[in-house]
Amino acid sequence: MADRHLLLLLSVAIVARLAPNAAGEPWPACGDTGSFAAGSSYLASLQSIAATLPGNASASPDLFATAADVGAIPEQVSALALCRGDADARSCRSCLAQAFRALPDACAGSKDATIFYDTCTLHYSNIHFLTDDSSWPNPSLLEKNSISVTSEPARFNLVVAALLNATADYAANNSSRRYAAGEAGFNREYPKVYSMAQCTPDLTPARCRSCLADIIAGSIGFFASLSAIGGRTLAIRCTFRYETAPFISGPLMVSLGGTPAPAPAPRVNVTPAAARGRKYSVPAMVPLVLLPILAAINLVACLCLWRRRRRPVTEGKQTYESYSTGAEGMESLESMLMDISALRSATGDFAESNKLGEGGFGAVYKGTLPDGSEIAVKRLSDSSTQGGEELKNELDLVAKLKHKNLVSLVGVCLEQQERLLVYEFVPNRSLDLILFDTVKREQLDWEKRYRIINGIARGLQYLHEDSHPRVVHRDLKASNILLDANMNPKISDFGLARIFGRDQTQGVTSNVVGTHGYMAPEYVMRGNYSVKSDVFSFGVMVLEILTGRKNEGSSNSRHQSQGLMAMIWEHWTAGRVAEIIDPAMNGVFSEDDARKCVQIGLLCVQGNPVDRPVMSSVVMMLGSDTVSLQVPSKPEFFGRNGGAKPGIIASHAALTVSVQDES
Known part of the structure; x- marks a missing residue:
């Protein structure tokens, strides 16, 4: 169980130089979960993924694609490919194709390996890492510019912290692609600071923001201690970057003014916690080093005071409070509330032609959102006697259950006396x-x-x-x-x-x-x-x-x-x-x-x-073919006389009513 749920904290390597335009230069990170040989079935599965994944990612609106459990057990491979949000399809495909060519050699046949380019990220593993929060594979590389700010370094660090948090907020909560770019004003020496933040689009807003918060908190103190004019943290599930020179080719979603300098804070020595998780070696990188984080105290205070912009309280949120039993669910669902007009438009106003089926809860409709993504909308019928209890159960669990073999709830709508649950659309149905x-x-x-x-x-x-x-x-x-x-x-x-x-x-x-x-x-x-x-x-x-x-x-x-x-x-x-x-x-x-x-x-x-x-x-x-299985006994539905035991076969056919637990 431990192997499947490693909380991989930042396994960090520092690169003490940053070329402003480092396109084409790879940063590999190699895991220690085993290796594969030439001609192995693992390599064959990897080559099969390489033939399709770059094309799938470049053709995706999110420039993102995954491949899950390719090959036969126990030599299965899972992979993830993501291109930067401002890349075009052609450069995305080219970058990922190069990554597949380079990574097996760069990591000497490691079954768990990652390579970061300026334009794309590729990760593959024999670990089932695509289960979202059941594993958190984030071996990270920090890269800083060797030039330091000489004028107002303390205020510069606060500007960077504010800009990165605002950009991270936008990426997590305002973009279905989980990508944002921004800028903030500074001074005459460096008039602007530019930023980028991105997560893999399969993360929920809350998980994306958590991932970005982790890597920002884990590295911004280092950047601040040197007042570096640029830096980035590269991780599998999320990444950020800031520079004093433009590096984004697409539009900027966030724009901030400068941030005034705070009063000086006491100097405190901070001892970093020991890293846990899989060990990673990083070819061509310098060894892991311990760095002073003296300037991080001001930044931590800034980060703690920063509050994610709240949406106005809506009818849907107020209605949800009557179903929710905890603050955790309330906070998670806030970002998932969907507008009734958007769902009516997506489903053709719940047209009969879009109806996928009907159960005790109500009807389920297929819908298409403006960005082209397909959804399944479960609509509680007015006559349902069970829907309120089912809805409460689903909402209480949605923030807590994330796994590739569980269907994902992507939204909820509780407006105009409607009770709607919005799921990912699963094309082959049940x-x-x-x-x-x-x-x-x-x-x-x-x-x-x-x-x-x-x-x-x-x-x-x-x-x-x-x-x-x-x-x-x-x-x-x-x-x-x-x-x-x-x-x-x-x-x-x-x-x-x-x-x-x-x-x-x-x-x-x-x-x-x-x-x-x-x-x-x-x-x-x-x-x-x-x-x-x-x-x-x-x-x-x-x-x-x-x-x-x-x-x-x-x-x-x-x-x-x-x-x-x-x-x-x-x-x-x-x-x-x-x-x-x-x-x-x-x-x-x-x-x-x-x-x-x-x-x-x-x-x-x-x-x-x-x-x-x-x-x-x-x-x-x-x-496994080596595990010994016990010999089963005759199923108890059949007694010694071959008949069903009294009381076992009962008339409980597809009941879906509310449950009163006695203990």
Whole structure:
């Protein structure tokens, strides 16, 4: 778990010279998570990414693209490519192509490597770093100009601090590209100071601002101690730069006047905290050094007093207060409030032709924002009896859950008596629409099905073990698994989810809710729910994905459910697993992998929750051929006489009402 959630603080190298136009000069940073050899499958995956990622990034409106988990486990590669916000598509593509050519040699085959150019950044790794805040890969390089300000250095440092914070605010909160450039007036020696701040566009405004705050606070004291006329910090997820000479070719979004000098502050010695995280070697860079930060005290005071410009209190914000249960959620959602007129325009005023589907919460509509990005808008219906509770759950969790295998909430609107949740648009919609369709299921070859199972497992591991707070979903099913353009799964619908405290292991409810066919026996009979009840639901989905058959929840579901489970158990015990694998794959699959996945599915649906594995163990089983798997017992849905135990099959079909927890 520690390997997956390293909080990588600034691993810093200082470059004591700055060419005002350093285009074309690379700054590599190499990780220590292993190396690959010539002819390896890792290199083949990397070359595959190199063939497409520069083009994808340069064609993107944000000049940004990622590639997730390319290749076979455990030699998978993930990559991130970003070009500076003022670059054009041609220079972006050229820079990234050069980065792919240079980085493998610059980092001597390291599996985890980064290269920074003036125009672009490339990072690839065997670590699953694209999970946003579940890992924070920021090996950083500091670069300063060797020239120092000679006139009013203290005021110059304050001007720089104010300008960088204003630029960072704009990039995080006013730009969908997470990019901004600015200027501020100074004096006759240097009439203007110019700035740039940028994050990867997949970060939320709050995460972008946090990232920029970290690198500004971590390096501006060093720049100030030397009164350098220019400097930058280069990090994977965010970067900033300032200069007294223009270096941006595009428009400037921020303009500030000069800042008066404050009264002198006491001189204080500051001892930097020890860096933690992966160790990075930086070719062609000087060693890590400890630097005085005497001038940082004034700047820290300035940064602490700086307040991000607040938007006026809106109807939406006031309405949200009735749903929110904490200040953290309120602060995060403030930046996500969307205007009702924009959503009406995006969806054609909720036109029937844009309707994607409808559930207990209400209808979901496809929309297109002015910048071309596609969204899915969930609209609470007036007749819904459950929407208020679901909406509250979603809003309480949205600021806290970020993972590539969870669907992202990008906005909320609570105006004009509307209750709207705005999600990223996932083009392949839900798993059930493909898996249980006799024609569409042929799209799901073995590799895609294995990737879907693995992705759901990783998303659940994050919810159960790695997120803060820990979450039990309580309504896992194929219709709540969305598939992106590459058939990567995203867990959705947290309306029935429950938050668990650090020491909490289970909860009890008087109202059993969920979807028939996926609910664990202890939940159906006694109202007990825990991470192990989610594991049960996951096991059902695994068996459905493998067989292409639904564990039905209709009125005659008792017999259909028994039929699916009994059929799987019968073939498992007889050693004829290959016979139950979905015939839509035309026999093209690994029998060993299929047998392993069936065994994992059966382990997850064990009647006793204690006998079910935790999700970190499931992820390990899926990713390794050397882990020994326990032998499953007969699923408890079938007693010794082969029938369902009393009370387990109950009429709880797709209930979605509010839940009253008893403990």
